[in-house]
Amino acid sequence: MITLPKDALSAASLTGSFRAGGTDLQARRARGLHHGDVIELRDVPGLNTISPGPTGGLKVGALTRIATFAHHADVRKGYPGLAAAAAGLATPAIREVATVGGNLTQEVRCAYYRNPNLVCLKKGGDACLARGGDHFLHSCFDQGACAAPHPSTLALGMLAWDAQVELADGALLDAAGLYGDGTNPRTTHRLTQGQLIVGFNLPAPAANERSAWRRVSHRNNAEWPIVEAIVRVVFDAAGQITLARVALGGVGNTPLRAVAAEEALVGGPLTEARLMAAGEASVKTASPLPMTRWKLPVVVTCVQDTLRDLLTLETP
Template sequence: MTAPTTVNAAAQALHSHGGQPRAGGTDVVSLARARRTNGPYVDLHRLAELRGVTLRADGSALVGATTTIAEVAADPTLRASYPALAATAGALATPQVRAVATIAGNLLQRNRCVYYRNPAFSCFQSGGDTCPAREGDHQHAAVIDQGPCVAPHPSSMAVALLAYGATVHLADGDPVPVADLYDGADPTRDHQLDPGQLSTGIELPAPTPGETAAHHRATGRSRAEWPLVEVVVRIARSGGVISEAVVAAGAVARSPVRLTEVERELVGSPVTAGPPAAALDSVAGLCSPLPETGYKVELLRATVTEALERAIDQP
C-alpha cells in the first residue's frame, strides 16, 4: 500500500503500480473478504484537497471525492441548494458507514449480487460468461432489464447525482457526466472508468431557481442498508404547472436510470392536482421484471408517487 500526499502522486501510483484507490474502504474491505480483490491499494487519506464542499460564484458546487457521506448529508450548502442529494446521503446505509464512506467510493463501488460476492460462483462480473442470478436467487435484482447481468447498481448517491446532472472530475482525463459513468448493457463492469483512473470530485450545476426536490427509498427489514427501490425527484413550476421534471430511480436496473416517460407526462400538469395518473401508469411500461422481481413494478410506482408528492407539496 502507498499513501501519497498529492493528487498527482496518487494518480502516478495508480498508473505505475496498478491496484485500487482506497479512502473509506467500506467496499474494498468487503471485496477483499470475498476474495474479489487483493490490492495493491493507494491510500487517499492524506489528500486533504480531495475533501470538502466548495460553493462557486455561479451557484454550482464542487464536492471533493473523499468527502464522507455524513459530511454530504450535513453540509448546509448542499442541504439548501441540493436538498435531495443531502437527503439521499442521510438515508444511506448506517451512521457508522456514512461516517467513513466517501461520495466517490459510493459512485464507484461494486454490486452486491450474492453470486458475484461468492468466490464459489463464476459470472460476467468475475470473468465468466453467465449470470447465475437469472436462473437462481434474484428477488433483489433488476426490474428494468438492460442487459446480460441483472445485479442492480448499488450506488444511492449516483441516483441523486444523476438527477442533478452532476459530472465526475478525474485526475487524468476529461470530466465524465454521471449519466455516462454507467452502462447497463455492459455485464462486466459496474462503472466505465478505466483501472487507474482517479476521481477528484463531483461538480453539481447550479440548481433551477425555485425548484423543489425529494428523495424516497423503500427497504426490506433484513436488508435495510440496501434499498429495494429508491427515487429522486426535482420539480420546477411556472404559472401553476410543472415546467420541468427530473425523476431518477435506483436499485431497479444495472445502472441508475432516468424515468423519462414519467418526466414527459409530468411536464405541463397542474401542480395542485398532484402526480398525474398517466405519469404513474407509465412506470409499468418501463419495467421488464424477472420471475422474482415482479413486486418491484408496483413498489417502483409507489416510490415514485411518494417522492413526487413530497416534492410537489413543498412551497
C-alpha cells in the same frame, strides 16, 4: 502492497485499486473477492471539501464523507432530495467513513457476486447465475447480461441534477459517461486504471425547484433498496412544471431515469392526478426478470409517494 500518494495526479499514475473510506473494498478483500495493490488516498489533500462551483452549484471533493455531505448546509438547501438520500443510505457508522467518490464507484451487492464460490460476470465468469437463479431483489429494467441493480444512491443525484464527476486529469463525466448504458456486465462503472474521481460537481439548482428521496426496503432501516427514487421538479412562476427528473435506483444495472414519468409531469402543475400518472409511466419501459415483476407496482408507488412528498414541502 500499499502506496500512499500525496496528490491526486500521482495517485492516478499508480497501479492498483484506489481506497477512500474502504467500506466496500475491505469487505470484498476480506472475502477474497478483491486482490492486488491498494492505493491509499488518505494523504491526498484537498479532496474533502465542499465549495461553491464556478458557475454556481457545488464542487464536492471525492473524499468528502457521506455524513459531511448529507449535513452540509448548502447541500441541504440546494439539493434537499440528494441530502436526504445521502443521510438515509447505509448506516451512521458507514456514512462517517464512506466517501462520495466511493459511493459512486462501489460494487454491486448481488449475493452471487459477493459469494466467492459462485460464478459471476463481474468476477470474470461466463454467466450470470442470478439471472436463472434467485433474483427476486434484482433488476426490473433489464439492460444487459448482469442482473444486479446498481448500488449507488448518490448516482441518482447525478441524473436528477445533471451532475458530473471530475477526474484527476480534469476530464468531466456525466452519469452516462461514468456508468454507460448497462450493456457491459463486467463493470459497475466505466473508469479504467488511472482514472481517479476527485470531485462531484453539482450544477446550481433552479430558482424554483423541489426535490425529494424515498426508499422502499423490506426492513425499515439500513437495507439496500427494493427501489429508491430521487425526484426533482422545477416550476415556473405560474406553478407549471418546466423540468422534471425521476431517477430510480435498485431497479437497473445502472442508475436510471424514468423519462416517461418526467414527460408526464412537465407542462402542468403538480397535482395528485399528475403524480399518479407519472408513477404509472415510470415503469413504461420496464423489462422485469422472471422474479422481479412484483417490483413494478412498488416502483410506481415509490415514485408517486416521493412526488407526493413535494406537495407537502413549503413553496420554494
